[in-house]
Every structure is written in structure tokens, then in C-alpha cells.
Amino acid sequence: MLTTRNRAAALIVFVMALSIFASGAIAGKKGELDKGLIEQLQKSFDPDGRDRAMINAVSNNDLKDLSLDRESINSHDNIYTFKVDAKGITNQKSTGRCWLFAGLNVMRPAVMKKYNITEFEFSENHLFFWDKLEKANMFLETIIETSDRDIDDRELQAILKDPVPDGGWWNYVVSLIDKYGAVPKSVSTETKHSSGTRRLNGILGGMMRHDAAKLREMAAGDAPVDELRAAKKDMLADVYRILAMHFGVPPEKFVWRVENKDDEIIDEEFTPNSFYKDAVGVDLREYVTVMDHPAYEYGKFYRLNFCRNFFDEEDMGFINLGVDGMKELAERAVLDGDPVWFAADIGKENYGEEGILKVGIYDYDALFGLDRELTKKQMVTYRHSTPNHAMVFVGIDRKDDKPVKWLVENSWGTKNGDKGYWAMYDDWFTRYVYTVIVHKRHVPKKTLKLLDTEPERLPAWDPMRSAFDE
Numbered sequence: 001m002l003t004t005r006n007r008a009a010a011l012i013v014f015v016m017a018l019s020i021f022a023s024g025a026i027a028g029k030k031g032e033l034d035k036g037l038i039e040q041l042q043k044s045f046d047p048d049g050r051d052r053a054m055i056n057a058v059s060n061n062d063l064k065d066l067s068l069d070r071e072s073i074n075s076h077d078n079i080y081t082f083k084v085d086a087k088g089i090t091n092q093k094s095t096g097r098c099w100l101f102a103g104l105n106v107m108r109p110a111v112m113k114k115y116n117i118t119e120f121e122f123s124e125n126h127l128f129f130w131d132k133l134e135k136a137n138m139f140l141e142t143i144i145e146t147s148d149r150d151i152d153d154r155e156l157q158a159i160l161k162d163p164v165p166d167g168g169w170w171n172y173v174v175s176l177i178d179k180y181g182a183v184p185k186s187v188s189t190e191t192k193h194s195s196g197t198r199r200l201n202g203i204l205g206g207m208m209r210h211d212a213a214k215l216r217e218m219a220a221g222d223a224p225v226d227e228l229r230a231a232k233k234d235m236l237a238d239v240y241r242i243l244a245m246h247f248g249v250p251p252e253k254f255v256w257r258v259e260n261k262d263d264e265i266i267d268e269e270f271t272p273n274s275f276y277k278d279a280v281g282v283d284l285r286e287y288v289t290v291m292d293h294p295a296y297e298y299g300k301f302y303r304l305n306f307c308r309n310f311f312d313e314e315d316m317g318f319i320n321l322g323v324d325g326m327k328e329l330a331e332r333a334v335l336d337g338d339p340v341w342f343a344a345d346i347g348k349e350n351y352g353e354e355g356i357l358k359v360g361i362y363d364y365d366a367l368f369g370l371d372r373e374l375t376k377k378q379m380v381t382y383r384h385s386t387p388n389h390a391m392v393f394v395g396i397d398r399k400d401d402k403p404v405k406w407l408v409e410n411s412w413g414t415k416n417g418d419k420g421y422w423a424m425y426d427d428w429f430t431r432y433v434y435t436v437i438v439h440k441r442h443v444p445k446k447t448l449k450l451l452d453t454e455p456e457r458l459p460a461w462d463p464m465r466s467a468f469d470e
Contacts, residue, residue, distance in 0.1 A: 037116050060339075067362045068351070076356055078418060080407050084339050084397035085109055087400070088119050091413035094196035096166030099343075100124055102347045102390040103173030103410035104182070106437075111279045116260040116328040123188040126272065130180045132164055132310045136208060136239040139163045140232045140252030141311040143212045147219035147228075158460040159306060163208035166197055170341055170390075170437045171316045172309040174284040179310075180250070181272030184227070184282070187254045211235045222300070225400035271385040281319040284317065288451070289444050290326050291318040291435045293464055294377035296456075298322045303455040304465040316465075319450050323376075323430050330393055331403060339392045339409070343435040346389035349428060355417025357408070357424040359431055375432060386463040403429075434464065 045051055047316045103121040107148055110151045111120045139159065191202050215228055219323060234467050253271045260266060270278065296302065299321050307316040321329075332339045351361050379385035395407030406429060407420040424433075440448060458465070 008257050026238060039162065049055055052197075052322075056321070056395055063364065063367075064351075064362055065257065067364050069361050069363050069365045072356070072358050072361045073351070076354070077359075080395040080397040080405075082335060083399070084334060084337055084393075085113070086339055086392075086394045086409060087112070088416050089409065090121055090124075090411045092124070092411045093190075093413075094198065095128075095194070096197070098411055099168040099170065099390040100127060100173060101175075101393050102341050104176075105392050105411065106341050107182075107280050107282065110338065114279060115266060116262065116264075117258055118261060121185040121426040123183045123185045124248055125185075125190050125194045125238065126183045126188040126250055126297060127173075127176045127180060127267060128194055129243050129250050131168065131176055131309055132204070132243055133236070133239060134176070134311075135164045136204070137232075137236060138309060138311045139208050140211060140235060141214065142306060143215050143227045144219070144225065144232070147216050148450075152236075155305065155460045158465075160209065162201075162205065163212070164201065164204040166201065168309060169307065169316050169343070170287070170289055170435075171307075171313070175308070175313050176275055177284060177308045181274070182276040183251060183254060183270075183272050184256055184258075187251055187256065188248065191247055197330060200242075203242065207235075207238065207242070215221075217254070252319070273392065275464065286440050287437050288317040288331055288440055288448070289316065289435060289437055290321045290417040290443075291464070292323040292326055292376070292433070293320050293380070294322075294375070295380050295463075296320055296400045296458070298325075299450070301450045301453050301455045302338060303457055304458045304460070304462055306460045307465045315452070317455055318435070319447060322445065323433065324434045326433065327403065327426075327429060330357050330406075330436045331396060333438045334393050334396050334406075336442065338439060338442075341390060341392055342433055343387035343390045343431040345385045345387060345434070346391075348385060348432050351424075352416060355408075355410075357428040359425070359427040380463050382439075385432065385465060393436075394421075402426075 027075065047055070052453055077327050086105070087109065090101050090105060092098055101124060104127075105126060108122065108415070111122075112118070122419065135315045142159055146153065146159075151154050151157075194442050211232075215231065218228055219233065251272065253269060254275075255269050256275070257265065257267045273417055291302075293302070300320055301317060303315045303317045303322055305315060308314065317467055330340050330342065359415070374384055376385075391411070392409040394409045396403050397407070403426045405426060406424040408424050410417055410420055410422055414420040
């Protein structure tokens with residue numbers, strides 16, 4: 001039974017609710033796509049004039065054909081003033097392994113030179129197996145580490161999005177080779193599933209999320225960390241078994257037989273680690289990651305949270321130097337004969353039929369009468385552009401001591417681009433390249449000192465971290 005005081009309180013609550021409902025309804029109505037606005041939109045379109053011609057043109061043709069800039073095509077050539085001694089095009093097929101292909105492609109010339117052979121390719125399958133296993137361990141350990149967080153924690157949600165992705169960065173390559181070495185492709189060849197990972201990733205993703213739920217339930221019941229890690233061990237045994245079924249068992253030792261240019265036969269026994277040490281012998285930890293992250297201050301050192309494939313390694317660190325700094329270092333390296341790993345937004349302004357990357361090569365704005373211009377900072381901040389593909393610089397075309405275009409070795413096979421190569425014009429570099437990897441000897445000492453400073457931490461949902469987790 002309501003007392004007078006209760007009736008008054010109830011009336012106040014009712015009035016407040018009515019007020020909130022009314023204000024919400026009014027606010028919703030003000031932003032509504034109502035009949036009047038629809039009529040205005042209809043009147044703004046002319047179905048009997050130029051817009052009618054555009055309907056016919058756009059609805060019956062590929063937009064790339066309609067917007068392709070002929071001047072850009074006619075002014076293009078495949079001449080370069082300097083080329084790195086690199087040969088052969090690889091093919092990552094239906095996978096997100098570009099970062100791994102690009103990393104191994106950087107090192108191929110050293111093997112060909114040392115053994116005097118005309119062609120060579122590392123086994124991507126070998127390292128891909130270990131990458132998936134390390135990522136599974138990284139994911140499960142991260143679940144244990146964050147078990148006290150709410151499930152809606154933004155960083156935890158970013159990690160759960162894709163537990164064992166194909167994607168990665170240069171530091172992933174470094175960790176893998178440092179621990180697991182490398183082998184020739186002939187020793188561990190591609191399988192159906194290393195060439196197309198969609199179904200495997202679906203299986204692994206389901207396994208990892210199931211295991212994450214189990215670990216969090218155990219942690220909620222006050223299970224100690226040792227008990228959680230014991231459960232993780234059994235989970236990883238399942239992952240290893242699944243990977244072995246899809247990729248085969250990685251070799252522990254092997255015999256490599258190859259004939260060189262002088263018809264001499266090389267016949268040697270290696271382990272994966274000894275092969276890398278003898279065939280390449282480069283300390284990959286001597287390379288530096290330089291980035292143009294326009295959303296943050298330049299001239300500083302940063303680390304991206306949870307941006308690694310090994311639990312016991314550091315997250316990816318980078319010097320934010322800006323695009324001009326990246327260009328200078330990349331040019332130094334290429335002119336010194338070093339292939340350069342880089343990451344860019346390959347989905348933008350890419351004329352794949354002839355392998356041309358040039359700003360304005362597809363002029364959609366002129367076709368539709370639009371103005372969609374964004375600064376590079378705006379493109380990153382509003383998720384319009386992120387680095388999503390890694391490739392290798394193997395040449396430069398210079399005029400008046402400045403780069404005009406860059407020769408790019410891709411990993412999409414010889415049927416794409418210009419027999420597997422792309423020409424990247426310098427304006428495209430400015431707009432869409434985000435990261436380059438160069439040896440320390442090309443980096444000024446003042447810049448290297450930034451590596452000794454305390455890094456600013458960036459969250460797991462940062463565009464630079466999440467871009468490759470696909």
C-alpha cells in the first residue's frame with residue numbers, strides 16, 4: 001500500500017521518465033530521415049539530365065575502368081636508375097602472410113650470392129607452422145594475464161577479435177628466425193592449407209575462444225596460475241596436432257642439395273638454425289622499425305601493446321620519424337644494395353593490371369563530382385587507411401637526386417602487376433606507406449638514441465597494431 005510519501009516519490013519518478021522519453025523522442029525526430037528530407041534528396045537528383053547518363057555509365061561498367069586516369073598511364077615507364085640484385089617472385093596465395101614473405105624475400109639475395117645460385121626461396125610453410133603455435137601460446141597467456149579484466153575491456157576485445165591471425169610485422173619475422181631458424185622451400189613445401197588458411201583459421205579461432213572461456217572460468221574460481229598453465233599445456237597439444245595435420249611436421253634436420261651456376265653440386269646437412277646462420281648470417285635484431293604514424297608526435301619511440309607473436313618477446317617498438325625520414329632511410333638502404341621491407345595500404349589507388357601505385361590513378365572524385373580529401377592523419381584516425389600489406393623495395397628511379405618512383409617486389413605471383421613487380425610513385429609513398437625496416441648502419445646516431453628512451457605505450461586497438469590481424 002502506497003503512503004503519501006511513496007505516492008509523491010512515484011509521481012516524481014513518473015514525471016522524470018516521461019521527460020526523458022519526450023526529450024528522446026524529440027531528439028530522435030530532429031535527426032530522422034523524414035518525408036520532407038527524402039523529398040529534398042529526390043529533387044537534388046536529376047534523372048532526366050546528366051544523372052541519367054551517369055546511371056547508365058556507372059551501373060553497366062566497372063568503376064575502375066570509368067575513372068582510370070589515362071594521363072597517369074601514358075606518362076608511366078618501367079625504367080629505374082638503380083636496382084638491387086634480387087631475382088624471383090614469390091606467391092603468398094590466399095593467406096595473410098605478406099609480412100613473412102617480405103621478410104624472407106629481403107634475405108634471399110644473400111643466399112643466392114653466397115651459394116652462386118640463380119634462384120632461391122625460403123620455406124614460408126616452416127615458419128608459418130611455428131608462428132601459429134607461438135601465437136596460440138601468446139593468446140592463451142594473454143587470457144591468463146588479463147583474466148581479472150571485464151570481458152568487455154576494450155583491449156581484451158581487440159585480442160579476442162582474431163586469436164591466431166595470419167598477419168604480422170617485421171618483429172614477428174625476427175622472433176621466428178631467431179628461435180626456429182629457416183629452411184629452403186624444397187625441405188618444407190607449401191600445403192593446401194598453408195596456401196589458403198580461411199578454414200584453418202576458423203577452426204583455430206573456435207578452439208582459442210573455447211579455451212579462453214575455460215581459462216577465465218578457472219581464474220574466476222581462484223585457480224592458481226600454475227593450474228591455468230597446466231591447462232594451457234593440454235590446449236597447446238591440440239593446437240600442435242591440428243597444425244601438423246595442416247602443415248606437416250617441421251624438420252629438425254635436413255640435407256640440402258642444389259646445383260650452382262658453375263654446375264657444382266652443393267650437398268650439405270643442416271638444422272634450421274645452422275642453415276640460417278651459414279646461409280644468411282645476418283643478425284635481424286640489428287634492423288630498426290621506422291614509422292610514419294601521423295596521429296602521434298614525431299621524433300619519439302613507441303611500443304604497441306600486444307603487438308608480437310611470442311609471449312616472451314617485447315611488443316613491437318618503432319621510431320616515429322615521419323614520411324620524409326622514412327624515405328631518406330629507405331633510399332640510403334636501397335642505394336647501398338639492401339632490399340627494404342615496408343608496409344603500406346595496398347588497397348588504395350592501385351592499378352594492378354600493370355602494377356602502378358600512383359595518387360590520382362583512379363579519379364573517382366572527378367567522376368562523381370565529390371571532394372573526399374583527407375590528410376594522412378585523418379585517414380589513420382578515422383580508419384580510412386591503415387597498413388595492410390608488406391612488400392620489398394628493390395629499386396629507385398631518381399631525377400635531380402630525388403626519388404621519382406620506387407621498384408617494389410610483391411608476393412602475389414607473376415600473373416599480377418608487371419610480372420610480379422609494382423612501380424610506386426613517390427607521391428603514393430608519401431600518402432600510403434607507413435613503415436620501413438632498415439639496418440642500423442643507415443640510421444643517424446641521434447635517431448638511434450631514441451631506442452634507449454622510455455617508449456610511449458599505444459593500445460591494442462591502435463590502427464597500426466590491428467591492421468595486420470586479419
